[in-house]
Amino acid sequence: MLAAILSLGAIGLLAALALGVAAKKFAVEVDPRELAILELLPGANCGACGYPGCAGYAKMVANGDKIAATCRPGGAAVMTKIANIMGFAPISVDPKVAVVMCQGDNSKASDKYKYLGLADCQAAQKIADGPKQCPGGCMGLGPCERTCPFGAIEMTADNLAVISRKKCTGCGKCVAACPRDVIKMTPLDATVHVLCNSHDKGALVRKYCEIGCIACQICKKQAPDAYEIENFLATVVYEHYDQAAAAVEKCPTKCIRDFMISYPEGSSFAEVTVPLRRKDEAA
Amino acid sequence: MAMGRLKTFPGGLHPADNKQWTAAKPIEDCPLPEALVIPLSQHIGAPAELCVAVGDLVKKGQMLGQAKGFVSVPVHASTSGEIVAIEPRLHPSGRLLPSVVIKPDGDDVWLENLPAADPHALSAEQIKDRLRDAGIVGLGGATFPAHVKLSPPEEKPIDCLIINGVECEPYLTADHRLMLEDPEKVLQGVDILRQVLHVNHVYIGIEANKPDAIQLMTEKCAGTDVQVVPLEVKYPQGAEKQLILAITGREVPSGCLPMEVGVVVQNVGTAAAVADAIVNGYPLIERICTVTGSGVSEPKNLRIRIGTPLQHLVDYCGGLSGDPAKLIMGGPMMGMTQLSLEVPATRGTSGLLIFRDGDIDLHEEGPCIRCARCVRACPANLLPTTIAAYSRLDMFEEAEQHHAMDCIECGCCSYSCPSLIPLVQTLRHAKGAILEKRRKM
Numbered sequence: 260m261l262a263a264i265l266s267l268g269a270i271g272l273l274a275a276l277a278l279g280v281a282a283k284k285f286a287v288e289v290d291p292r293e294l295a296i297l298e299l300l301p302g303a304n305c306g307a308c309g310y311p312g313c314a315g316y317a318k319m320v321a322n323g324d325k326i327a328a329t330c331r332p333g334g335a336a337v338m339t340k341i342a343n344i345m346g347f348a349p350i351s352v353d354p355k356v357a358v359v360m361c362q363g364d365n366s367k368a369s370d371k372y373k374y375l376g377l378a379d380c381q382a383a384q385k386i387a388d389g390p391k392q393c394p395g396g397c398m399g400l401g402p403c404e405r406t407c408p409f410g411a412i413e414m415t416a417d418n419l420a421v422i423s424r425k426k427c428t429g430c431g432k433c434v435a436a437c438p439r440d441v442i443k444m445t446p447l448d449a450t451v452h453v454l455c456n457s458h459d460k461g462a463l464v465r466k467y468c469e470i471g472c473i474a475c476q477i478c479k480k481q482a483p484d485a486y487e488i489e490n491f492l493a494t495v496v497y498e499h500y501d502q503a504a505a506a507v508e509k510c511p512t513k514c515i516r517d518f519m520i521s522y523p524e525g526s527s528f529a530e531v532t533v534p535l536r537r538k539d540e541a542a
Numbered sequence: 543m544a545m546g547r548l549k550t551f552p553g554g555l556h557p558a559d560n561k562q563w564t565a566a567k568p569i570e571d572c573p574l575p576e577a578l579v580i581p582l583s584q585h586i587g588a589p590a591e592l593c594v595a596v597g598d599l600v601k602k603g604q605m606l607g608q609a610k611g612f613v614s615v616p617v618h619a620s621t622s623g624e625i626v627a628i629e630p631r632l633h634p635s636g637r638l639l640p641s642v643v644i645k646p647d648g649d650d651v652w653l654e655n656l657p658a659a660d661p662h663a664l665s666a667e668q669i670k671d672r673l674r675d676a677g678i679v680g681l682g683g684a685t686f687p688a689h690v691k692l693s694p695p696e697e698k699p700i701d702c703l704i705i706n707g708v709e710c711e712p713y714l715t716a717d718h719r720l721m722l723e724d725p726e727k728v729l730q731g732v733d734i735l736r737q738v739l740h741v742n743h744v745y746i747g748i749e750a751n752k753p754d755a756i757q758l759m760t761e762k763c764a765g766t767d768v769q770v771v772p773l774e775v776k777y778p779q780g781a782e783k784q785l786i787l788a789i790t791g792r793e794v795p796s797g798c799l800p801m802e803v804g805v806v807v808q809n810v811g812t813a814a815a816v817a818d819a820i821v822n823g824y825p826l827i828e829r830i831c832t833v834t835g836s837g838v839s840e841p842k843n844l845r846i847r848i849g850t851p852l853q854h855l856v857d858y859c860g861g862l863s864g865d866p867a868k869l870i871m872g873g874p875m876m877g878m879t880q881l882s883l884e885v886p887a888t889r890g891t892s893g894l895l896i897f898r899d900g901d902i903d904l905h906e907e908g909p910c911i912r913c914a915r916c917v918r919a920c921p922a923n924l925l926p927t928t929i930a931a932y933s934r935l936d937m938f939e940e941a942e943q944h945h946a947m948d949c950i951e952c953g954c955c956s957y958s959c960p961s962l963i964p965l966v967q968t969l970r971h972a973k974g975a976i977l978e979k980r981r982k983m
Binding site for chain 2: 371372373375376377379381382385386387388
C-alpha cells in the first residue's frame with residue numbers, strides 16, 4: 260500500500276517537474292496584442308479577409324503589416340477597436356450585404372427538366388446547365404445556405420435562397436459557393452435591388468419566369484440616375500441608391516424590391532422590416 | 543457450342559436486358575430528314591473549326607469543320623445540299639452549341655475523289671491520318687478519336703487488340719445487328735487496325751446473350767488467328783477495363799489507360815467505320831442506332847445519318863406510343879437524358895430510348911442503410927457510398943484518396959442502391975471537383 264502511494268506520488272512529481280520545465284523551455288512568445296485582437300474577432304473563420312481564419316488575420320495585424328483587408332463580419336466596431344489596440348488611425352469599413360438577385364422560385368419560374376439528383380447547385384449545373392429554364396436564376400439546392408458561417412441564408416419552401424440583411428456580415432463566402440453568380444455583394448444602405456439575373460431578352464424571360472426583368476426601361480424612366488440597363492437586365496446604380504425606390508411600384512413584373520419594405524415571398528425574414536440599417540454600427 | 547465457365551470480371555450486376563424488342567430486326571436505312579443539324583462538337587476533345595458558310599452547296603462527305611489539335615476530328619456533311627444556317631442549336635449535352643444546318647437536295651451525291659485505297663499499300667501513319675480526316679471516333683458511345691487511341695507513346699508497346707462486341711447496355715442491339723449483317727466489314731476493319739498496331743493477339747469479345755453473333759463471327763474468323771471470346775452476360779462487361787480484365791487477365795492499374803497493359807480496345811462499329819474510311823474513303827457520316835423503349839410504337843435498328851433530329855427517327859419508327867416521360871440517348875445505364883426530340887443524333891448516338899410515364903421511377907432519395915450493395919456491384923472495386931459521403935461534405939481530398947478518379951461512371955452503384963441515392967452523379971461531381979483542383983495546381 261505504502262509502496263504504491265510512494266511510487267505513484269514519485270511518478271506524479273517527476274511528470275509535474277518535466278511539464279514545468281517543458282513549459283518554460285518551449286514557451287512560444289505570443290504578442291499580447293495578437294491575443295487581444297483574436298478575442299475581438301467574430302471567430303467565424305470565414306476567410307473573407309483572405310487570411311487563414313481569424314487567428315491568421317490577428318497574427319497579420321499584430322505583425323504590423325499594412326492592413327490589406329478589413330474584417331467584414333466584425334464591421335466598423337471591431338475595426339475601430341483593432342485600430343485602438345494597434346494605435347492606427349481608425350479604419351473605415353463600408354458595410355456590405357449579400358443579396359440573391361432572383362425571386363424566381365419553383366412557383367414562379369419553370370424548369371426544363373425534373374431534377375432528382377444530388378442536392379447541390381454545382382452538381383445540378385453540370386447537367387445541361389441546370390434544371391431551371393432561366394440560365395441565371397437561383398436553383399435553390401442550398402450550397403450557399405450550407406456554406407454561410409452566420410446562418411444568414413434560408414431556403415424557402417419553393418426553393419429560393421433568401422439572405423437576412425440582419426444576420427449577413429458581408430463575408431462573401433456564399434458568392435463563391437454559387438455556380439450561377441446569382442449572389443452579389445451590395446452596399447448595406449442600398450435596400451432597393453433588381454432581383455433578376457437573366458440576360459435573356461424580355462420575351463424569352465416572360466416565357467419562363469413571371470417575376471424576371473424584361474428590360475422594359477420603365478425603371479430607368481422613373482429614376483434615370485439610379486438604374487442602368489445592360490444586356491437586357493436592369494441593375495441599380497448603387498452610388499444613387501437613394502433614388503431607386505421611386506421605381507419599385509412601377510415595375511410591371513415586380514422584380515424590383517425594396518428590402519426596407521419586405522423580403523421576397525416565402526421568406527421567414529419577412530417580418531424583419533424596420534431596423535435594417537446598421538448606421539449606428541458604422542458610425 | 544461447348545463453353546466452360548465464361549470469362550468475366552468481379553462485381554457488376556444483371557439488369558433486365560430488354561433486347562428482345564429489336565434483336566431480331568434487320569437494320570433499316572432511315573430516310574433523310576428535311577434538315578440535318580450537325581454539331582461541330584461530336585467527339586471528346588476540341589470541337590471542329592468551321593470551314594463552310596451559309597449558302598454554300600456541299601456534297602456528301604464534304605468537310606464542314608476541320609480538326610483543331612491532335613485530340614480532335616473533323617465533321618462532315620452527311621448528305622449533299624445547301625447550308626441554310628450556322629447557329630447554336632440544342633446539343634445532346636443539353637446546351638446550345640454551334641451547329642451546321644443542311645437542307646438536303648435529295649440527290650445524296652458523294653464528294654468526288656474520295657481517298658479510297660488498298661490498306662496494305664498504306665503505312666500505319668498514313669492510315670492514322672486518313673482515319674482522323676474521316677472523323678473516325680469510338681462508336682461505342684464515348685466518341686474518343688480513333689487515331690489518338692492508335693498512337694500510343696513508344697515506351698508503351700501494344701501486343702493485343704480487343705474488338706468490343708459486348709454491347710452490355712440493356713435495350714441496345716446496334717452492334718449485335720452489325721455483327722450479324724456485315725461481319726466481313728467488321729473483320730476488314732480489324733485487319734486494318736492490327737496492321738496499324740502490329741499486334742499478334744486479336745480478340746473479339748461478345749456477350750453470351752448473342753449466340754448467333756458468336757457463332758457467325760467464329761465461323762468468319764476460322765483459319766485466322768482472330769479469336770472470338772464469349773463472355774458472361776453481366777453489366778458492364780463492355781467497359782474497357784473490365785473487358786481487358788475478362789479477356790486477358792490483365793488489370794489496368796489505377797489512374798492508367800489500357801495501353802499501360804499493352805492493349806487497345808475498339809468497338810465493332812468503329813472497326814466497320816475504319817474499313818469504310820480506308821477501303822472506300824467514306825468519312826463517318828452515318829452510324830447504326832437502336833430506337834426502342836415502351837414509348838416507341840415500332841422499335842427498330844436504323845442506319846442513320848449524323849445530324850438527323852431524334853423526332854425524325856421516332857416518326858420513322860411509327861411515332862410515339864403514349865406520352866413520353868423520359869428520353870435517353872445511348873443506353874439506359876450510361877446514356878444521357880435529353881430535353882427534347884429536336885436534338886440531333888450525333889456520332890455517339892448508339893441508341894434512342896423513350897419511356898412512358900408509368901415505366902420510370904421518380905422517387906426522392908432516402909438515407910444510406912449501409913447495405914453495401916453498391917460496394918459489391920462496383921466493377922472498379924471502389925466504395926461508392928464512402929466516396930459519395932465525402933463528396934457531399936466537399937471533402938474531395940479524401941474522395942481522391944479513396945480513388946474516386948478510378949470510377950468509370952457505369953452506374954452500377956446507383957442502380958443497385960435500394961435508397962435510390964444518386965451515387966454515380968455524386969461520384970462524378972467529386973471527379974469534376976478533383977480535376978478542377980488539379981488544373982489549378
